[in-house]
Amino acid sequence: MQDCTAQGGIVIEDKSRLSRINSRTVKDDASFAIASLKKDQVALIQNVDPTEADRLIAEIAKGFALLESLELQAGMASLAGHRDNVGDYFMTVDKRKDYKIVTPHSEGSHLLGMQMAAFYCLENTTDGGETILMNVDQNSEMWGILRDKVVKGVTKRSLSRSEKSQLRMRYRLNMPEDSLTSDDEILKATTIDSNITLYDVLASPKKLHSNILNQDLHTLWYTTESIDYDSLEQFKNLLLESGLLKQSAGISEFKMFDSDPGLRIGHFGSRYDQLFKCKISYKLQPNDLVIQNNLTWTHGVANWTPSSGHRRIIAAFA
Numbered sequence: 621m622q623d624c625t626a627q628g629g630i631v632i633e634d635k636s637r638l639s640r641i642n643s644r645t646v647k648d649d650a651s652f653a654i655a656s657l658k659k660d661q662v663a664l665i666q667n668v669d670p671t672e673a674d675r676l677i678a679e680i681a682k683g684f685a686l687l688e689s690l691e692l693q694a695g696m697a698s699l700a701g702h703r704d705n706v707g708d709y710f711m712t713v714d715k716r717k718d719y720k721i722v723t724p725h726s727e728g729s730h731l732l733g734m735q736m737a738a739f740y741c742l743e744n745t746t747d748g749g750e751t752i753l754m755n756v757d758q759n760s761e762m763w764g765i766l767r768d769k770v771v772k773g774v775t776k777r778s779l780s781r782s783e784k785s786q787l788r789m790r791y792r793l794n795m796p797e798d799s800l801t802s803d804d805e806i807l808k809a810t811t812i813d814s815n816i817t818l819y820d821v822l823a824s825p826k827k828l829h830s831n832i833l834n835q836d837l838h839t840l841w842y843t844t845e846s847i848d849y850d851s852l853e854q855f856k857n858l859l860l861e862s863g864l865l866k867q868s869a870g871i872s873e874f875k876m877f878d879s880d881p882g883l884r885i886g887h888f889g890s891r892y893d894q895l896f897k898c899k900i901s902y903k904l905q906p907n908d909l910v911i912q913n914n915l916t917w918t919h920g921v922a923n924w925t926p927s928s929g930h931r932r933i934i935a936a937f938a
């Protein structure tokens with residue numbers, strides 16, 4: 621893995637972590653992306669024909685044994701209700717209200733375990749909307765401080781195979797792996813029946829094995845980042861210092877920039893200078909395809925002046 625270090629309270633910009641080419645053939649582009657991700661680089665392929673984006677992302681996923689996961693994520697996209705499928709594997713991204721920012725997170729959760737993220741740009745004519753990709757520091761002390769909001773369970777007897785698969789499908793719970801431990805801080809208890817109780821808890825972040833880098837890695841999952849007011853404040857300040865934050869007279873307090881204000885529950889102490897090694901700021905252009913390791917790189921987005929243009933990005937995850 622290449623290295624670059626945050627300095628003096630800010631996250632340094634390191635464009636050398638972005639490997640870029642002009643699209644050639646699907647085979648060449650896929651080889652380029654796979655080689656880039658193996659070095660923990662972000663891959664940017666420009667001028668990708670929209671009719672080839674599906675074939676290309678499938679080839680890249682195959683290179684890391686993630687094709688099944690790519691199909692599964694596309695299949696689940698419209699089930700959640702806020703995303704539409706585009707082609708075979710891509711999906712629309714969440715619509716954003718005026719002046720909202722997307723704080724840096726890795727897509728999904730430890731349980732869903734998405735390993736790869738890709739973003740394809742259809743249109744980006746706004747006066748902002750820069751994508752900010754940030755590389756997490758595996759050795760950060762933050763992993764001992766931050767908390768992941770997850771579901772844990774307690775059972776009074778051992779469960780049958782069908783009971784376990786029901787819990788997994790209905791509540792995203794793996795038993796007995798996801799049993800409540802003494803370290804978990806309980807937020808809410810839900811009794812399912814006389815044998816099973818589920819708990820929403822704050823748990824210590826756990827590592828996940830990466831197919832791409834073949835090692836166990838810490839990840840700033842959405843379930844960790846989206847609960848922390850400190851992360852929102854840090855990202856707002858980062859954008860402000862970078863000259864990328866758009867403001868209006870009615871929007872100034874940091875909580876007003878939050879895309880998902882219902883999720884944040886406390887101040888968990890996120891410090892970006894400790895959590896991230898470096899960042900890449902890049903405004904996606906039409907027909908750009910960005911591919912990254914979802915375990916090591918977070919994605920976030922700056923805001924824009926509402927009437928300035930349109931930003932249409934589609935995403936694929938595996």
Ligand SMILES: [Fe+2]
Binds near residue numbers: 725
């Ligand atoms: Fe996301």
